[in-house]
Amino acid sequence: MIEKLLVTGGAGFIGSFFVKASLGRGYRVSVVDVLTYAGDLARLKEVEGRFNFYRIDIRNYEELREVFEREKPDGVIHFAAESHVDRSILNPRIFLETNGLGTLNLLELSREFEVKLFINVSTDEVYGEIREGKFTEESPLRPNSPYSASKAYQDMLGRAYFRTYGLPVITVRPCNNYGPWQYPEKLIPVVIVKALRGEPIPVYGDGSNVREWLYVEDCAESILMVLEKGKPGEVYNIGSGIERKNLNVVRAILKLLGKSEELIKFVKDRPGHDYRYSLDTSKISREIGWRAKTDFETGLEKTVTWYRENLSWVMSKARELEEYWRRVYQE
Numbered sequence: 135m136i137e138k139l140l141v142t143g144g145a146g147f148i149g150s151f152f153v154k155a156s157l158g159r160g161y162r163v164s165v166v167d168v169l170t171y172a173g174d175l176a177r178l179k180e181v182e183g184r185f186n187f188y189r190i191d192i193r194n195y196e197e198l199r200e201v202f203e204r205e206k207p208d209g210v211i212h213f214a215a216e217s218h219v220d221r222s223i224l225n226p227r228i229f230l231e232t233n234g235l236g237t238l239n240l241l242e243l244s245r246e247f248e249v250k251l252f253i254n255v256s257t258d259e260v261y262g263e264i265r266e267g268k269f270t271e272e273s274p275l276r277p278n279s280p281y282s283a284s285k286a287y288q289d290m291l292g293r294a295y296f297r298t299y300g301l302p303v304i305t306v307r308p309c310n311n312y313g314p315w316q317y318p319e320k321l322i323p324v325v326i327v328k329a330l331r332g333e334p335i336p337v338y339g340d341g342s343n344v345r346e347w348l349y350v351e352d353c354a355e356s357i358l359m360v361l362e363k364g365k366p367g368e369v370y371n372i373g374s375g376i377e378r379k380n381l382n383v384v385r386a387i388l389k390l391l392g393k394s395e396e397l398i399k400f401v402k403d404r405p406g407h408d409y410r411y412s413l414d415t416s417k418i419s420r421e422i423g424w425r426a427k428t429d430f431e432t433g434l435e436k437t438v439t440w441y442r443e444n445l446s447w448v449m450s451k452a453r454e455l456e457e458y459w460r461r462v463y464q465e
């Protein structure tokens with residue numbers, strides 16, 4: 135019976151929704167998060183005081199060991215990561231360090247402390263791109279960006295710890311998440327924030343790249359269900375079946391905000407840009423009984439409303455963001 139969870143990256147976008155959902159389900163939760171530019175405890179304000187928090191870098195084995203010693207978790211849910219492709223193109227090294235070596239530290243400690251379940255949060259990007267059809271859990275990993283290569287390293291390490299040491303590892307590979315509280319470096323919040331500020335909206339290439347979109351609360355719920363019903367050693371794709379071209383996502387947001395499409399500015403394509411991701415999710419629906427609930431129109435409307443009402447949160451990050459936008463979109 136798993137009761138005590140250690141959630142890494144719990145102050146991040148998806149991790150924070152998972153922390154709230156798992157507290158709601160009665161788990162005891164502790165969070166390890168170093169609070170990089172992407173981490174923010176404001177995401178956990180409504181559950182403040184209900185979990186133990188450790189501001190620790192997963193690259194730091196000794197400090198991490200003290201947390202394991204103190205908390206003796208039954209389950210580790212590993213979200214902490216450098217998570218943005220464009221930043222990995224600017225600075226690949228930290229991706230390998232955090233996503234690779236940070237994960238190695240967590241797997242080693244989970245083995246030493248005999249954790250009953252380790253959920254390794256990977257990504258659909260490890261498969262590389264697919265023009266037609268869908269990736270199953272058996273598809274080969276062919277990562278194309280430093281980010282996805284570092285996630286493939288993390289993913290394969292989890293597999294190796296299951297096969298070599300018998301550590302009960304489950305791997306999940308979610309598709310693109312969206313929703314409130316996402317840092318405005320990823321497509322949907324960049325578009326919303328730029329549109330709200332009346333600024334040009336950068337769209338890579340001709341905007342024809344396709345992504346599969348999953349509302350963040352659905353993702354958190356799926357991982358809780360995997361925790362409760364998943365089988366160690368298995369891999370589960372987590373997708374919604376909702377595929378959209380980037381340009382159509384941008385247009386839908388502009389429509390919701392009543393803004394002109396003249397704001398769209400096509401910019402030089404991201405190097406190595408994957409054309410399309412698409413997941414076959416029959417395994418998780420068959421074996422776990424999970425299916426995404428939120429349709430894209432509902433999820434997008436909720437997200438747009440949230441940013442409109444919480445623009446001050448975004449503005450509190452303005453300095454870091456504007457510097458980053460300048461570098462990546464060459465504004």
Ligand SMILES: NC(=O)c1ccc[n+]([C@@H]2O[C@H](COP(=O)([O-])OP(=O)(O)OC[C@H]3O[C@@H](n4cnc5c(N)ncnc54)[C@H](O)[C@@H]3O)[C@@H](O)[C@H]2O)c1
Pocket residue numbers: 142143144145146147148149166167168169170171172173174190191192193212213214215216217218232236255256257258285307308309310311312317
């Ligand atoms: N967002 C998506 O669409 C998506 C899709 C598939 C998979 N994933 C994966 O899900 C996980 C969570 O993604 P997210 O979008 O919530 O990311 P995020 O960038 O919002 O959050 C990452 C969190 O990890 C923390 N962190 C980073 N480096 C750390 C370190 N060295 N030590 C401790 N904490 C550290 C950050 O402070 C932040 O709170 C990641 O592993 C990501 O690769 C994300």
